[in-house]
Every structure is written in C-alpha cells, then in structure tokens.
Amino acid sequence: MGRSGVRGERSRPDSHAEQAGGAGESGWDESLYEDAPEVGGAGADPEPADRRRRARRRAGSRPKRRRRRILRWTAGVLAVLVLGTAGAGYLYYRHLNSNIKTDKLNLGDKQAAKPTPNAAGQTPLNILLIGSDSRNSKENLKLGGHKASVGAPPLADVQMLLHLSADRSNMSVVSMPRDTLTPLPKCTDPETGKVYEATVSRQMVNTSLARGGPGCTVATWEQLTGIHIDHFMMVDFSGVVSMADAIGGVPVCVDANVYSRNSSGEGSGLKLEKGTTYVKGEQALQWLRTRHGFEDGSDIARAKAQHMYMSSMVRELRKNATFSHPNRLRSLAEEATKALHVDEGLNTVKKLYDLSNELKKPEPDRITMTTMPFVYVGARVAPKEGAAEALFRLVRDDVALDGKDKKKKAEDEVSDDPAAADADIAVQVRNGTRTATLAAVPGRASAVAQVLTGKGFTQTVADQAQSQVEDETVIRYPSADLEGDAQAVAKSLGIPLSSVKKSTDVTGVTLVVGADWRTGNAYPKKSVDDDKVLDKEQTQNGADDSKCMKVEQGYSW
Structure with missing residues (x-):
C-alpha cells in the first residue's frame, strides 16, 4: 500500500548525497512516523516483516543521527567563530588604518628622476625617516622641551635616508645633521595653500618641516642629493617612546657611566651605567636625543648613537620576528600605526606590512649606516664638496656602501x-x-x-x-x-x-x-x-654589536 503524500514529502532526502545512500545512512528516524495511519485502513497492522525492518532501522539510526546533529552543530559553531573572527579582524584592520596619519609625499615643484630598473626589472627603494621635535601635545611636551615651545613650528631634527638596493641584497642608511646648511626649495602647504618660495641663501635643513610638512623635507633632500624618494615615515617624541615599549627594549652600550645633564640644565637626562643596557620608553627617547654626553657633544655624535640604536633594533626585531604572544604583536601594530605619519602611498596596514617584508630581506651584515660627509661652517655644517656628492652618487647608482658588490658591478659593466x-x-x-x-x-x-x-x-x-x-x-x-x-x-x-x-x-x-x-x-x-x-668613524655595520658610545668628559658619574 502506498504512503500518504505528507509522509512522502517529509521523507524527501536533504541532498543528492543523502539520496544516494539509504534512509538509515542519512540519519532518518522511521519512528517519527510509526503512528501515522496507512491509506486504505486506519490503524491497519503492518506486516511482521515490515515491523522488523522498522525496528532494525530504529536501532541502527539513533547513534548516527546524534553524530550527524553534533557535526551540524559543530559546523555551525565553527562558521560563527570564523565569521566572527573575520569580522573582528576586518574591524580591527579598519581601526589600525584609521590610526595612520598621511600627507603628500613631495611638496616641491620639481622631483628627482626615478632610478632606471636593473636587468631584472627591479628598482631600489628610498625612504626618508624623519624625527619631529614637535611639542604641540601634552605627551610630547612632557618628554622634552619647555612650554615656550608649544605652538612653534616643528623641526625635522632627525633625518635619515634608508636606501634598499634593487635586488634587496643590501641596505644603506645616510644621516644628515639637523643643522646642515642648504638652499630650500619652493614648497606649497597642502592644507592652507601657502607658498614658501625657494630660498637663495642657505638655511638649516631641519626648518624644511615647517614649510608645509614632511613633503617639503622630502623635496629638500631630492634637491640636494638628486635621489628620488619613494616614501617618508615620520615619528614624534611620544611615538618613539610607545614604539620602544612595544618592541620590548633595545640594547645600547656606553664605555662609562653617563648622565646627560650639565650645570646649565642642558642635556637629555639619560643616565646609564657602563656597559650594555636595554632601553625602552622614555629612556630610549633620551638615548636618541642625547648630544651632551656623547663623544664631542655634537649632532654628529648624536647621529652615531642613533645608528647604534637602529642597528640594535633591527637585530632585536629579526630575533623576535615571530612574536609568540598575540597581545605583544597587537600592541606593536597598535603603537606603530599610532606613531607613524607617512605619505599617501603607505596609507594602509597592508602597504606597511608589504614594505616591512621588503626591508627585512637584507641580512644585518649587509646594512651600512653612515653620516653625510660635512665641513663646519661656524657652528653649523655644510655638505663636504666632492665627498658628499660622491656618496649621493653611490646611492643614486645603487652601489652598496659596504663595497661587497663592486667586483660584480665591474664585471657587468x-x-x-x-x-x-x-x-x-x-x-x-x-x-x-x-x-x-x-x-x-x-x-x-x-x-x-x-x-x-x-x-x-x-x-x-x-x-x-x-x-x-x-x-x-x-x-x-x-x-x-x-x-x-x-x-x-x-x-x-x-x-x-x-x-x-x-x-x-x-x-x-x-x-x-x-x-x-x-x-x-x-x-x-x-x-x-x-x-x-665614507668616514670610518661615522660608519657602522648592522651586524656589529661590539661598539659602545664614548662618554664625553664631564658627563660621567
């Protein structure tokens, strides 16, 4: 006898896969329908064989049905977790992107020519690193300067050009002293539209930041060096502190106890014992700002200390490249995006992440840090004729400053x-x-x-x-x-x-x-x-962890 249409619909398999197997395999429980009357006689007894078949089906179907329900429930929970995590990840990604401050790359009216690709079609990457002395926030004022500095135009007191070779085998970092004298280019402030005309007389290079923003510092570098700059990254006092905390500390070394403070109150306040110390937070900022207390007390000595810090930071980051603690990794991402002010070409976390993958390709022993050759002009400095241009030419021509690729280039000439x-x-x-x-x-x-x-x-x-x-x-x-x-x-x-x-x-x-x-x-x-x-006294190799800063006479304790 045929079954009712209702039972026929309820027994329809859920999928082609279930249709291919039997009802028992699909977890279908026949007992759900055992009280339903058969067509042709209400309450008619089924045949004994049918009853036995139903009993066997009931006995074999229940564990499988439970397993199937568990699988479906687990799959549902996993789907919710995956979607929830993806949603949270996307929201956090948007949050990190919103942290990033951007500005136009070049505010000048002229740009240096882009480098010619090598035989493999690769081009070098040039990034200008800028340290701003801005004190226009409570955090920055607390970390340096005085109340009279509030509202004053920021100065680019740290300027380093990071050059990554076209084949990504080596990296060069060139510092320019903040008081380097050079003509400044014409720059237009992107927010106010104010035009800063090119200067005829030489001005301190750090004042370029006040002429519309970091894009004017980029234009100044391009005018002076002829090097095309692809990106800039700027950070202020509080950004340095937060980044140093997120990294977990960077090892630095002094050859004697040092206290950077003189009787006139000048100095960063850095106080360290002789030997190696892991500096972080405000102490890291003090190290990077110290002039009174290192070597001859000049900006040149400060640049040398900054190179030591950067080399150590690179080694620390490579050593801890895969942070095992999620909170630490999250903290680094949070602080990095808050601290950085970048050009529009680095306006997302993905772009910063892709850039970081490029920057980590050279091994530390192929990283060379140096200071632009200079001569003193009174209390200021100027690029040393011949030597400074020769250094800029090496960077433009993508020649490694460690000299390790000269033989190869000569053979290829x-x-x-x-x-x-x-x-x-x-x-x-x-x-x-x-x-x-x-x-x-x-x-x-x-x-x-x-x-x-x-x-x-x-x-x-x-x-x-x-x-x-x-x-x-x-x-x-x-x-x-x-x-x-x-x-x-x-x-x-x-x-x-x-x-x-x-x-x-x-x-x-x-x-x-x-x-x-x-x-x-x-x-x-x-x-x-x-x-x-290169001045060997001002040049450091990224893998050299043996150097210590010399302490200036009168600043030891």
Whole structure:
C-alpha cells in the first residue's frame, strides 16, 4: 500500500548525497512516523516483516543521527567563530588604518628622476625617516622641551635616508645633521595653500618641516642629493617612546657611566651605567636625543648613537620576528600605526606590512649606516664638496656602501653588444647643467656635440630644447641593441660606464651634459674615490654589536 503524500514529502532526502545512500545512512528516524495511519485502513497492522525492518532501522539510526546533529552543530559553531573572527579582524584592520596619519609625499615643484630598473626589472627603494621635535601635545611636551615651545613650528631634527638596493641584497642608511646648511626649495602647504618660495641663501635643513610638512623635507633632500624618494615615515617624541615599549627594549652600550645633564640644565637626562643596557620608553627617547654626553657633544655624535640604536633594533626585531604572544604583536601594530605619519602611498596596514617584508630581506651584515660627509661652517655644517656628492652618487647608482658588490658591478659593466662604427652612431646631446641655484650654461649642448663630432661621431646633434636638471652627466639608451653604441660614446669622452643607463625616456643614444661638466672639453675626473667617501668613524655595520658610545668628559658619574 502506498504512503500518504505528507509522509512522502517529509521523507524527501536533504541532498543528492543523502539520496544516494539509504534512509538509515542519512540519519532518518522511521519512528517519527510509526503512528501515522496507512491509506486504505486506519490503524491497519503492518506486516511482521515490515515491523522488523522498522525496528532494525530504529536501532541502527539513533547513534548516527546524534553524530550527524553534533557535526551540524559543530559546523555551525565553527562558521560563527570564523565569521566572527573575520569580522573582528576586518574591524580591527579598519581601526589600525584609521590610526595612520598621511600627507603628500613631495611638496616641491620639481622631483628627482626615478632610478632606471636593473636587468631584472627591479628598482631600489628610498625612504626618508624623519624625527619631529614637535611639542604641540601634552605627551610630547612632557618628554622634552619647555612650554615656550608649544605652538612653534616643528623641526625635522632627525633625518635619515634608508636606501634598499634593487635586488634587496643590501641596505644603506645616510644621516644628515639637523643643522646642515642648504638652499630650500619652493614648497606649497597642502592644507592652507601657502607658498614658501625657494630660498637663495642657505638655511638649516631641519626648518624644511615647517614649510608645509614632511613633503617639503622630502623635496629638500631630492634637491640636494638628486635621489628620488619613494616614501617618508615620520615619528614624534611620544611615538618613539610607545614604539620602544612595544618592541620590548633595545640594547645600547656606553664605555662609562653617563648622565646627560650639565650645570646649565642642558642635556637629555639619560643616565646609564657602563656597559650594555636595554632601553625602552622614555629612556630610549633620551638615548636618541642625547648630544651632551656623547663623544664631542655634537649632532654628529648624536647621529652615531642613533645608528647604534637602529642597528640594535633591527637585530632585536629579526630575533623576535615571530612574536609568540598575540597581545605583544597587537600592541606593536597598535603603537606603530599610532606613531607613524607617512605619505599617501603607505596609507594602509597592508602597504606597511608589504614594505616591512621588503626591508627585512637584507641580512644585518649587509646594512651600512653612515653620516653625510660635512665641513663646519661656524657652528653649523655644510655638505663636504666632492665627498658628499660622491656618496649621493653611490646611492643614486645603487652601489652598496659596504663595497661587497663592486667586483660584480665591474664585471657587468662592459656590454656584450658590439658597437657600430663611430661615424654610424647617432647621438643627441642635451643641456642638463641647470641646478637649484645656478642657471644652465648657454650653448653647452652644442659645445659638447662639437667635441664628439671631432672624435668621429659625425651623426651627433645638439638638442636646442629647454635645458633640464642633471646633477651628473649621463648617457641613456632605449634598448639592448644600442648599449654597445652608448658605451662607445662614454669611452671616447672618458665618462665612466656606470653613467651609461638604459631608459625608456629616450629614443636613441642620448648624452645629457650634467652640472658636473659645466666647462671645458674634457670630462672632469672624479675628485673623490668611492673607497674614500665614507668616514670610518661615522660608519657602522648592522651586524656589529661590539661598539659602545664614548662618554664625553664631564658627563660621567
């Protein structure tokens, strides 16, 4: 006898998988329906065989039904937990993003040229690290300065250029003393629209921050060094303290007991015993700000102490790269996003995380920290002629400051592409002698074009278009089949092969006469050898944990 339509609907399998198996396999309990009357006679007794089959089904179905219910309940709970965690994670991610303060990268009206990709298509990464002395908050005022400082324009008292090589094998960090004298570029405040005109006289580089924000400090660096900057990261007093606490402390060393405070009340207040101490919080800030008490009491000594701190911090972060304690990792993320003021290209946690993955690629022994070569100008300093430019050129050319890739670069210099005959090589010459402070030399492209023609490059022409800015003479070529031709031009003029670069900005071999060759028919030889650019006293290796800061006489206890 057939069953009722109602029973037929209720027995419909939930899925194709259940349909493939039996009712018992699916956890279907026949006892749910045993009191239902059969069609054709209310209360009619089923056959004994049917009764036995139902009994067997009931006996075998209950444990499986319970297991199935448990599985369904567990799956439901897991789904809620996963969705809840994902939701919380997304909300926390949004919260961290909201912590990040951003500003425009470059407020100047001119930008340095981007570096040419290497053979593998990789480009270096340049990040300007800025330490602001802003005291426009209760937290910052408590950590340094006096009430008269409140409301005053902030100064960029710490400036370091972090250069990550194109192949990510090495890193260079170059500090510039805060009182370095240099002309400042034209900058426009993005909030008020106020225009700060370029200065003719030299000003202290740390005042650039007050001319619209960190983007003006970036523009100042690009004008002075010719190095294209990809990002900036700025932090103030309270940010340094919170970050140091989140990391858990950084080891630093002094060769004697030190107390940075003199009879006039000058000094950071740092007080340490001889040897190594893990500094964190306010003590970490004191270390980074100490000038009175280290070596000769100058900003140069302070930069050296900052390099020591950064090297130690890198080693600590690498050692604890996988924080096992979730709260510690969360604390670091929270404090880092609150502390940082970055450019718009680093406006999310993901972008900062991706950047951190790039920065951790070089091993500590391939990290070199140094200070820009300088000369004293009264109580201030200025870039040392020749040496400072040579250092900037090494960074622009992506040459490791530790010297470990020089042999490789020398082997790679000479092209395998055979050069055409000199008379068959078409060369365009451009005038790039204009600088931030000097006008272009009139007729310079024509003068150098005549020199090349006299050397047999009879297809040379001078580009009479408006002059451009090029700190150093460079020869560019668009494709591999012209590399040999470009190098032939360089050899004929005595220009180093490192100045021959592939570029999609040109359509043929193009010689740009730079500010380093404003006069004369012969290309000037470099006055400073690369090996002599770095001051060993001001240079540190990231893996060296043996150094201690020398304590200045009169500041020991």
